[in-house]
Amino acid sequence: MNVNQVFVNKFNQLKRDFSAQLPMRLKAIDDSLQACKEQPADEVRRQDLYRLLHSLGGTAGSFGFAQLGLDARIIESEVAALAQCSSWSEQEMAHIADALALLKQHIFARQP
Amino acid sequence: MNRTKPERVLYVEDDPDIRAVAQMALEIVGGLNLKACSSGAEALQSAEIFRPDLLLLDVMMPGMDGPTTLAGLRQMVHTASTPVIFMTAKVQASEVAYYRSLGALGVIAKPFDPMSLASQVCQLWEQNVMPDLSKSP
Numbered sequence: 373m374n375v376n377q378v379f380v381n382k383f384n385q386l387k388r389d390f391s392a393q394l395p396m397r398l399k400a401i402d403d404s405l406q407a408c409k410e411q412p413a414d415e416v417r418r419q420d421l422y423r424l425l426h427s428l429g430g431t432a433g434s435f436g437f438a439q440l441g442l443d444a445r446i447i448e449s450e451v452a453a454l455a456q457c458s459s460w461s462e463q464e465m466a467h468i469a470d471a472l473a474l475l476k477q478h479i480f481a482r483q484p
Numbered sequence: 485m486n487r488t489k490p491e492r493v494l495y496v497e498d499d500p501d502i503r504a505v506a507q508m509a510l511e512i513v514g515g516l517n518l519k520a521c522s523s524g525a526e527a528l529q530s531a532e533i534f535r536p537d538l539l540l541l542d543v544m545m546p547g548m549d550g551p552t553t554l555a556g557l558r559q560m561v562h563t564a565s566t567p568v569i570f571m572t573a574k575v576q577a578s579e580v581a582y583y584r585s586l587g588a589l590g591v592i593a594k595p596f597d598p599m600s601l602a603s604q605v606c607q608l609w610e611q612n613v614m615p616d617l618s619k620s621p
Contacts, residue, residue, distance in 0.1 A: 376599075379512045383598060386504055426544060430573060431501045433595025441595055445573065 387435045397428055398476055405469060413459040422451045443478060447471045488614065489606045494536035494563075495520045496527045496553055497571070498545040505598050506571075510540075514602020524548025528556045535562045538609065542594075543572035543583070551586055567613050569605060571596065589613070 373381075404421040411417055425448035433441030450471065454464055493516050497503040503520055510516045519534045521527040525548060527541075539557060541550040548556065550570055557563040570583045573594045580591050589612040592604050 375512055375515075379508055379598070382508050382512070383505065386501065386508075390501055423544075423546060426573070427499050427502075430594050431499060434502055434505050434598065438595075 390431060390435050390437075394479065397424070398472075398479070400424055401428065401472060405465070405472065408460065409465050412461075412465070415455075418451070418455060418460070422448060422455065425451060440475075440479060443475045447475065488610060489514070489516065490536075490538035490567075490609055490613075491517060492534060492536045493518050493538045493540055493605070494527055494531060494534055494566075495540040496522075496524060496545070496550070497542040498522055499542075502542075502594075506596070506601060509598040509601040510605065513599060514606065516602060516605070524550075524553030524556065527553055528560070531557055531560055531563050536566055538605070538613075539563065539566050539568040540592075540605065541568060541570055543570050543574065551583075554586060567609070569608055 401421065401424045404417065404424050407417045408414070408421055425444050429441050429444035429448055431441075432438075432444060447468065451468060454460055454468075457464070493510065495503070495506065495510065495518055497506060497520070500522070503522065507518060507520045510518050519530055519536065521530055524545060527539075539554065541553055543550040545553075550572070554568055557566070567589050568587060569590055569592060570586075570588050571592045571594055572579070572583075575591055575593045583591050590608040592601070592608075596604070
């Protein structure tokens with residue numbers, strides 16, 4: 373087995389693990405958004421949400437899930453743009469929730 | 485001295501999945517000797533013993549981000565002038581210019597292609613560090 377094959381085998385295992393953990397990651401993002409809804413002025417909670425989306429975007433892209441990575445990056449950018457606000461309105465929260473719902477819809481539509 | 489790739493790379497990335505992929509890519513595909521750290525604080529602890537000749541830093545990390553980690557490493561004797569490459573999703577011209585102003589050899593965009601990550605690192609090394617090394621006695 374050559375070096376590239378060793379890498380591909382290990383990479384594919386990590387990719388399968390990522391796919392298996394995707395529902396947990398999405399749940400964590402949902403929970404984080406819920407926490408933001410409960411305390412809209414809490415900057416730490418908003419940063420947590422941003423980091424979860426940032427992580428999903430980066431990881432998905434590196435595992436070859438390009439569209440998922442891009443979708444997550446779009447929501448991440450929207451969250452980042454809202455970071456300058458002292459508190460998020462219900463409308464802004466609803467917008468992020470809608471974007472997340474669409475993201476999940478896309479993920480489950482792509483799964484075999 | 486005319487090394488075509490770094491001998492010891494200190495790599496810092498907080499996301500465990502991305503760290504695992506990059507570590508495999510750099511070690512298995514690139515044949516690099518890597519010390520992977522999950523935080524800037526761990527990197528500061530590891531640097532003195534590992535004595536890297538290249539730093540590969542994620543930019544956005546909780547606690548100490550990449551630039552803050554670099555500032556800490558610059559305070560240490562063995563990494564005061566060690567070449568650095570940043571890895572980030574933020575690669576607009578102004579952002580890249582900022583990382584270069586911190587002394588970065590270059591920036592590797594995330595998400596990265598695992599199969600070409602090591603060659604990207606070695607290319608930046610060859611372009612920026614090898615010319616200097618070849619001048620040294």
